[in-house]
Amino acid sequence: MHYRLLGPVEAWHEGRRLALGGPKPRALLAALLLQPGQVVSADALIDAIWGERPPDTARSLIQSYVSALRRALSADAIETRPPGYLIHADADVVDRAAFERLTARGRRAAAEGDHAGAARLLSEALALWHGPALGGIGETLRAMADQLEEARQAALEERIAADLARTGRETELVAELTALVATHPTRERPRGQLMLALYRLGRQADALTVYEEGRAALAEELGIDPGPKLRALHQAILRADEGLLPAAEGLA
Numbered sequence: 001m002h003y004r005l006l007g008p009v010e011a012w013h014e015g016r017r018l019a020l021g022g023p024k025p026r027a028l029l030a031a032l033l034l035q036p037g038q039v040v041s042a043d044a045l046i047d048a049i050w051g052e053r054p055p056d057t058a059r060s061l062i063q064s065y066v067s068a069l070r071r072a073l074s075a076d077a078i079e080t081r082p083p084g085y086l087i088h089a090d091a092d093v094v095d096r097a098a099f100e101r102l103t104a105r106g107r108r109a110a111a112e113g114d115h116a117g118a119a120r121l122l123s124e125a126l127a128l129w130h131g132p133a134l135g136g137i138g139e140t141l142r143a144m145a146d147q148l149e150e151a152r153q154a155a156l157e158e159r160i161a162a163d164l165a166r167t168g169r170e171t172e173l174v175a176e177l178t179a180l181v182a183t184h185p186t187r188e189r190p191r192g193q194l195m196l197a198l199y200r201l202g203r204q205a206d207a208l209t210v211y212e213e214g215r216a217a218l219a220e221e222l223g224i225d226p227g228p229k230l231r232a233l234h235q236a237i238l239r240a241d242e243g244l245l246p247a248a249e250g251l252a
Contacts, residue, residue: 001073003033003089005096006148007130009137011073018072024049025065027137032078032087033094034144041084048141095128096148102128103155110158115165122159126152156180157189167246170197181210185217188230199237199244207237 004010009026011018020026031048032040046058055061066078066085079086091097106121133148134141160177163169177194184190191214198207211226211234218224226234236244 001077001089001093003029003094004130005030005033005094006099006128006133006152008135020072021065021068023137023140024061025068027140028062028065029069029087030134030137030141032085033089033096034141036087036089036091036094036097039081039084039086043083045084051140099125099128099151099155103151103158106155106162107158110162110165115162118162119159119166122155122162125155126159153184153187157187157193160190160193164193164196170200170246173197174201181214185214186221188214188218188227192230192233195233195237196244200246204237204240208234211237 002012004012009020009030011020011029020029027049028045031045042059042062045062046054049062050058066080070076070078077088079088091101102121102125106118106125109115109121110118129152132145133152134145160173163173174194174197177190177197180190181187181194191210195207195210198204198210211230214230215226218226225231233244
């Protein structure tokens with residue numbers, strides 16, 4: 001059995017996607033998989049699925065969903081254990097755990113100066129994603145979905161930093177970073193990475209334009225100025241600091 005949370009909530013067995021029912025049974029499965037091997041109380045499951053306005057029949061519906069999931073997965077996949085339920089799922093069968101493991105290894109490789117290894121490991125982690133986290137269950141578990149998406153974005157930015165630390169990668173990164181900045185105009189790290197890549201390609205004026213666009217976006221959307229790292233990079237580009245050239249990691 002293999003479970004996916006990094007995209008639509010799914011369960012796979014021997015290459016076949018299992019039928020899990022509608023959004024609410026899959027939301028219940030996701031809530032259990034977010035705490036594998038731990039008891040999740042019935043009250044917590046009700047809150048996760050319905051929020052502040054559960055139906056009067058919520059507890060019986062939970063029991064019904066659990067029964068349906070047992071039929072889809074296996075009879076012993078979900079254990080009833082007061083005050084709720086526990087799913088038996090090792091870390092190696094849940095994509096979220098694999099993502100976190102690969103991301104941690106990638107960060108260690110980067111810290112040790114193995115930028116090629118870091119880029120490879122982080123790319124493997126990102127390849128586990130198949131769409132927005134916890135997809136197909138509506139707004140259920142939205143806070144956790146947002147946390148997972150933030151982790152995905154951070155891993156992507158770290159993979160780009162690893163690529164920037166290797167010489168000759170700037171040209172292929174500019175297109176990716178341009179799209180990323182357009183999607184997340186107020187995120188400062190990818191904007192700084194785009195500025196650095198452009199500067200290394202001899203496009204100082206374009207790098208400075210990217211900064212000014214970011215400054216305007218931050219002021220308009222958040223009412224703040226760029227942070228100290230982005231300002232420092234801007235000043236370094238203005239004075240054509242040779243420390244930003246590929247021989248140094250700069251401010252990636």
